[in-house]
Amino acid sequence: MPAISVFGAQWGDEGKGKIIDRMSREADMVVRYQGGANAGHTVVVRGEKFVLHLVPSGVLHPGKINVIANGVAVDPLVLLQEIEGLRARGVDLGPHSLRLSGGAHVILDVHKRIDLLAERWRGEGRIGTTGRGIGPCYADKAARTGIRVADWLDLELFRTRLQASLAEKNALLERVHGEAPIRIEELMDRHAAARQALAPFVVDTGAEVRAAWRARKTILFEGAQGVMLDLDHGTYPYVTSSSTGTGGIASGVGFPPSWIDRSYGISKAYCTRVGEGPFPTEDDGADGERIREVGQEYGATTGRPRRCGWFDAVAVRYALELNGATGWMVTNLDVLSAFDEIKVATSYDVPARGLKQRSDYPGSVVTLDQVVPNYESHPGWHDDLTATRRYEDLPRRARDYVEWLERLVGFPVVLLSVGPERDQVIPRMAL
Numbered sequence: 001m002p003a004i005s006v007f008g009a010q011w012g013d014e015g016k017g018k019i020i021d022r023m024s025r026e027a028d029m030v031v032r033y034q035g036g037a038n039a040g041h042t043v044v045v046r047g048e049k050f051v052l053h054l055v056p057s058g059v060l061h062p063g064k065i066n067v068i069a070n071g072v073a074v075d076p077l078v079l080l081q082e083i084e085g086l087r088a089r090g091v092d093l094g095p096h097s098l099r100l101s102g103g104a105h106v107i108l109d110v111h112k113r114i115d116l117l118a119e120r121w122r123g124e125g126r127i128g129t130t131g132r133g134i135g136p137c138y139a140d141k142a143a144r145t146g147i148r149v150a151d152w153l154d155l156e157l158f159r160t161r162l163q164a165s166l167a168e169k170n171a172l173l174e175r176v177h178g179e180a181p182i183r184i185e186e187l188m189d190r191h192a193a194a195r196q197a198l199a200p201f202v203v204d205t206g207a208e209v210r211a212a213w214r215a216r217k218t219i220l221f222e223g224a225q226g227v228m229l230d231l232d233h234g235t236y237p238y239v240t241s242s243s244t245g246t247g248g249i250a251s252g253v254g255f256p257p258s259w260i261d262r263s264y265g266i267s268k269a270y271c272t273r274v275g276e277g278p279f280p281t282e283d284d285g286a287d288g289e290r291i292r293e294v295g296q297e298y299g300a301t302t303g304r305p306r307r308c309g310w311f312d313a314v315a316v317r318y319a320l321e322l323n324g325a326t327g328w329m330v331t332n333l334d335v336l337s338a339f340d341e342i343k344v345a346t347s348y349d350v351p352a353r354g355l356k357q358r359s360d361y362p363g364s365v366v367t368l369d370q371v372v373p374n375y376e377s378h379p380g381w382h383d384d385l386t387a388t389r390r391y392e393d394l395p396r397r398a399r400d401y402v403e404w405l406e407r408l409v410g411f412p413v414v415l416l417s418v419g420p421e422r423d424q425v426i427p428r429m430a431l
């Protein structure tokens with residue numbers, strides 16, 4: 001059975017949680033491989049809303065194995081709180097259904113403090129971090145001063161690593177930022193209960209996932225954020241600190257890339273972005289406002305209003321190509337029923353380079369705020385799509401819109417989503 005990658009093909013918040021939850025019905029295992037609790041994957045089950053941050057989106061289906069792999073930056077206190085919160089709402093969550101990698105890196109209070117201080121320090125150049133310590137945790141990982149879950153579980157090793165780490169971090173807090181230092185005993189005390197509670201969840205997740213593949217289980221890899229926020233391939237420096245696409249799975253899980261059978265990108269039928277950074281199709285006028293209100297575009301983790309705009313065919317084509325997508329899923333098609341005219345960016349001009357009508361993504365040669373999108377329009381349909389379940393029952397204009405996007409982007413649309421609920425989907429092709 002297949003190993004399937006599902007990733008965000010825009011700037012995050014594409015509706016991955018809902019899609020992964022739905023696909024989990026057919027899966028045995030759901031694996032998070034990057035990012036941290038900056039993700040907020042929303043799943044709505046019969047009107048009840050769950051926002052998942054670290055726990056994979058397969059958790060609302062009993063009998064699935066949910067894996068937090070080594071590439072994830074884990075705040076143990078936040079993870080424990082999330083587990084307890086889900087249990088309190090009746091979700092059957094324990095070591096039988098959730099695994100945590102001993103190789104995942106631990107986010108500490110000091111990472112969160114440095115995250116916020118560094119953002120303040122950047123002033124006008126701020127990057128829009130969620131302040132959850134994920135960037136500084138990954139920075140420590142790359143600098144080889146991080147603390148892995150396995151180290152954190154071993155009290156003496158934790159203390160030794162923490163002493164070394166805090167010597168440097170406290171100097172930064174005190175001498176650069178003029179802040180109070182972090183005291184090692186206090187920090188260790190704060191972690192004592194979490195260590196005890198989470199220890200039974202910790203395993204070699206890479207070995208388990210590979211064993212599941214050998215046993216012909218169906219494995220879903222759940223991407224967080226989106227390709228345009230990828231550390232290497234996104235709109236640097238306004239990105240997240242990990243590899244958000246299919247490429248992140250190999251190192252973030254310990255899963256051979258050649259074992260991945262299929263990969264699906266998810267995008268909205270328009271576009272949103274949270275935080276700072278270039279967003280070529282942003283509409284800060286009445287249309288953007290209408291998208292925000294109709295689509296309820298407010299961050300699942302932060303509550304921040306999302307920046308809204310039109311579908312960007314150049315960026316989505318790039319995201320799908322980069323990740324070798326088998327197909328593509330389009331969410332929030334229902335939101336576009338509010339418009340007489342729907343715009344799509346079909347190409348970019350790059351005036352600084354004398355480039356016109358380019359459909360190739362120029363992000364590694366110019367910064368994306370130097371591009372000027374060229375739009376084409378499509379007539380709206382106004383019918384309510386939220387109860388539609390078959391492609392042929394969609395209004396003609398909605399089908400034309402989807403097929404037009406498909407031609408522009410060059411990848412098949414395999415599924416459409418027309419509302420936040422689990423069953424509000426229109427399958428188009430076999431997955």
Ligand code: GDP
Nearest residue numbers: 013014015016017041042300332417418419420
């Ligand atoms: P994720 O991080 O990619 O899982 O996306 P978020 O959960 O941050 O944001 C997606 C939002 O859109 C959530 O509030 C979902 O409940 C909602 N949503 C998902 N699919 C649809 C859809 O097809 N139509 C509408 N109107 N809302 C949707």
